[in-house]
Amino acid sequence: MIGRTGFGSSGKHISLLANHFKVSVKNPDEIFYQYSVSISSEDNRAIESKGLGRKIIDKLYQTYSSELSGKRFAYDGEKSLYTVGPLPRNKYEFMVVLEDSFAKRGSPSHDGILSESGKRSKRSFQEKTYKVEISYAAKIPLKSVSLALQGAETEKLQDAIRVLDIILRQQAAQRGCLLVRQSFFLDDSRNFTDVGGGVTGCRGFHSSFRPTHGGLSLNMDVSTTMILTPGPVIDFLKSNQNARDARSIDWIKAKKMLKNMRINTRHSNREFKITGMSEKPCNQQLFPLRVKKDDGTYEDQAINITVFDYFTKHRNIELTYSVYIPCIDVGKPKKPSYLPVELCSLVSLQRYTKALSTLQRASLVEKSRQKPQEKMRVISDAMKNYNYDDDPLLASCGISIEKQYTQVDGRVLEAPKLKVGNGEEFSPRNGRWNFNNKKVFTPTKIEKWAVVNFSAKCDASHLSRELINCGRNKGIFIDRPFSLMEEDQHNRRSGPVIRVEKMFDQILAKLPGAPEFLLCILPERKNSDLYGPWKKKCLSDYGVPTQCMCPVKITDQYLTNVLLKINSKLGGINSLLAIEQPSRIPLINDTPTMIVGIDVSHGSPGRSDIPSIAAVVGSHSWPLISRYKASVRTQSSKVEMIEGLFKPQADGTDDGIMSELLVEFYQTSNHRKPTQIIVFRDGVSESQFNQVLNIELDQMIKAYQHLGEVDVPKFTVIVAQKNHHTKLFQASGPENVPAGTVVDSKVVHPRNYDFYMCAQSGMIGTSRPAHYHVLLDEIGFSPDNLQNLILTLSYVYQRSSAATSIVAPISYAHLAAQQMGQFLKFEDLSENTYGKDSLTSVGTMPVPELPKLHEDVQGSMFFC
Structure with a gap:
């Protein structure tokens, strides 16, 4: 990562607000102490559940607070806890007792769960004991944050920020929120949006501490996650399968869908996890019931009874539609426990992690969009309601958080002039234009x-x-x-x-x-x-x-x-940048320059059997920067780094992506080789920046050298992120920020070279700027030249008459991956297509290859 080389100055100045809230640290010399935590049950089984882990640590604090000098914990729900200053000792072992309500073993319990053994009994409370071992692991000085803010590189910066974020997460967990990474979601129906198919969008908040050029800030934003629609299980299934009634439900699909979901029972108000479904309907599914005699003992011989008869005759619960449909099983594989479906409701705040259908996605976008003023109000209210300043751990560090939005100076860059047919030139207005009374360029x-x-x-x-x-x-x-x-x-x-x-x-x-x-x-x-x-x-x-x-x-x-x-x-050009012909693009017009866009798309969440698709587009016909060729390959599932940029073969050739694009550039650019390559990389997080330079850039250089070149071109490598939580608002007025707005101060990184840009005007909802990180700049762009180049690259998208939110080469790579991913519907691959084991572990089996494009369309912009 290179450091910032300076700040841009071109463009018209504009006053903005950002959803960053200034954090003051009065005691910067405090030190966080990290301790490893190990929790096990009485039979020495490790406890993996985060929810249970948090309950145990809360109980530990209540029980042993005096032995720990009253020190407050920040617990991450897994293997680590943090304190401000040290605990009295480096090593502890505690026994923690939790009360757990349960039903004694027996046939139908007091709660009406039916198991296949004998007796019935009332609910009772059992105490469970857990062993918690705590041992010192590391020191994390809070001072590393202030050093980083002054521009120093400190190893412990991310560790210190992570501790602060864990404190926020713990606060949210104690309020009963669903936690998803740095976002939290309350169980409040006012935040729910039904998107169909038994799925609900749940609105919550993202909150994270960020080191910025203006100091430490809390980034607070509205966030949305998908949950299963809470309520009766039968309603969920009807919605999920679009079924008219209970009899129309496909129960094989339902069994697969319901597995591991948590339910609440209407008749006993207890919570269970679904393990399966009964093979027979409620009025045919038998289980052995041991009948109680007058003296309180049980008959030696159990009688077989149906689930339906038990609930209606022994529990006096009326069942209607459950009669002819299977029961829910909440037992163990060899000891099922049955519940009629109509007594069960889905517990709220259960995440839905499958990919949304196109209709669900469209519904979510339409229902969850917020105008800038509304979004600002919702975030302001959250900042007031959550009282972060009152947290004892933050208070002991002297941390206080302002409630006002950060004021930021932005600049609005001038849109590039475009050229269309008949030699006409025009300037787009607020990122848009139309082709009324205009002809295409070629x-x-x-x-x-x-x-x-x-x-x-x-x-x-x-x-x-x-x-x-x-x-x-x-x-x-x-x-x-x-x-x-x-x-x-x-x-x-x-x-x-x-x-x-x-x-x-x-x-x-x-x-x-x-x-x-x-x-x-x-x-x-x-x-x-x-x-x-x-x-x-x-x-x-x-x-x-x-x-x-x-x-x-x-x-x-x-x-x-x-x-x-x-x-x-078909090879035409709709519009060109006026500076493309004749070429007047700074640092590009005199030197053969190739522009590359890279994107990797992954299969649906949770599907590790579907290969990822890597798409790379490269510009050709230099000095133009509007024409692109795409090369698309499959690779191991969920792998973000591209594996096939350089792929030497046994016969000495290179079958990699980069070689294909370099040859195309050479053939269409008067047999000139690129001496400069600008790479735009989408979809990588900050923790992967070094991999982009060490793995992907290295492969590109090898591909270039493999073509017999000794002099390696100069590279500029830029990562573009859309998936972040910084929003920009106009300080005066309810509209979105204008197209071409750029911010490279105050809310950017204190040392690294990054900036935010809103290239397009948001027509609906609130604009999200693209966040550009410059990892390498051997070409040597000035900040103004680079920002203007990125803006112009948002205007070369041939598919529409509007600027794109992110540079066109990345948009094209995304389109190419999407379109060729449709060639093979990986979700539908049967076991015998690629061998029996290929669908369980793509990483260990040969990854199925995409069909190759026909040579007649290989060089075309087929993805447009």
């Missing part, structure tokens, strides 16, 4: 093409006529389509791959040769299962550029957006 001519219609609702003939007319207005000449192919309605019941195959049979039979372009009308607007097989067939098997669409309403704006994509895919 139009394509589409002569041999066809329309393929999978939708029964869309009139393909009318659509193609409107597209041709709109194209003429934009300067794109489109001939009449060679053919309009409607899907045979009998094929609609087939699977997506077969439907695509049959449509291609029709194309091959009707067209005299390969078309230049295929327009595909899909039946569903979002997540059509035809999309992946169709793209694979066109781009991999036949090398035909294709555009998919599903128009709800055919408007001029909609058709213009579609035409911008088509023109880019």
